[in-house]
Amino acid sequence: MKRRTFVAALPCMVASGASAQAQPGLFAENAWSRPALARIGTAVVYLSLRNGGSQPVRLLGGSTPVAERVEIHESVVEGRVARMRARPGGVVVPPGGVIRFEPSGLHLMLIKPAADLKAGQGFTLTLNFENGATFAVPVQVAMREPAAGHGAAH
Amino acid sequence: MNRRTLLLALGVGVPAGSALGWGLSEWMLRSKRASAPRSSGMQQPIGSPFALVDHTGQRVTDATYAGQVRLVFFGFTHCPDVCPTGLGYIAEVLDGLAPQEAAAVRPLFISVDAGRDSPELLASYVTNFHPTLIGLTGTEEEVAQAAKAFRSYYNKVPTGGDSYVMEHTASIYLVGADDMLRGFLDTHEPVPTAVAKIRLALGSAALGAAKAEDRSS
């Protein structure tokens, strides 16, 4: 509850120009990333996508100045074994629904970060939707999920 | 005072609930083991032998950490999601312990990616999470033997070109000072639950509670 208030009060998502019209009521919340080493070549972004509109929205991927590519992946833990698979078809956010990109689940994977990502720094991630809409989301680099404890709303 | 507050804060709901859950899962595993004797249960010796190199370049073996409570997590540095989540959780749990308790726990991150995870790369990686975290790697054979010692699974999955990811057992093993598997930490559980599990393994839970009671009476 507290978390949602915090999120609502914070303009986490900035609609970029014309695309704001294309997708009213779509919010990206709590976007954060973990510290990462450029030489290792992968980084991650977590966020929640809330669709307050009346139409389903499909997220196809994104881009960011801090990495070569952004892909949608999903980690699946089955029988104690963790696997990761790409979701090239993207992810649909149903009307009135929320899709959470969160640790050990759906995540946005940054391929080949240009430089190390350090806790406390911020960057922009642009989300690309099937309907042509794009959103620039500010992302915070942190060791753990900011402003939310473990075991918050599952 | 600090410690007492902590104990009081954890005192009521969490340890009772988690101890119950812990006991229950152990019991379930035991009864399962009775019918399926080959399933990997609790209270079995685990984690030997192995010979690896730590992130400072020192050769180590299972004997290096024998007699100490260990948290053991298999993974690889190129893992963007599950491994940082597990290691971040371990870091939070270590910080949830009293300093003298944390000092008695050896957190081991064993790489299943011998091809890419040099000791030097591990050093720059593990220290990001917690100063006491120990990264271990080795040759393909050494890593395979370490995984076998923990009955842990991993497999290389090509992802196009010369890139690949590793699928791997994602459990965080809790190994007692007696080399027995005490159970697993689960990153979906609240940190105090993991702290309570480790205290049980350290044998300090009862001691700490008794002390708090002494002080309050």
Ligand SMILES: [Cu+2]
């Ligand atoms: Cu991924």
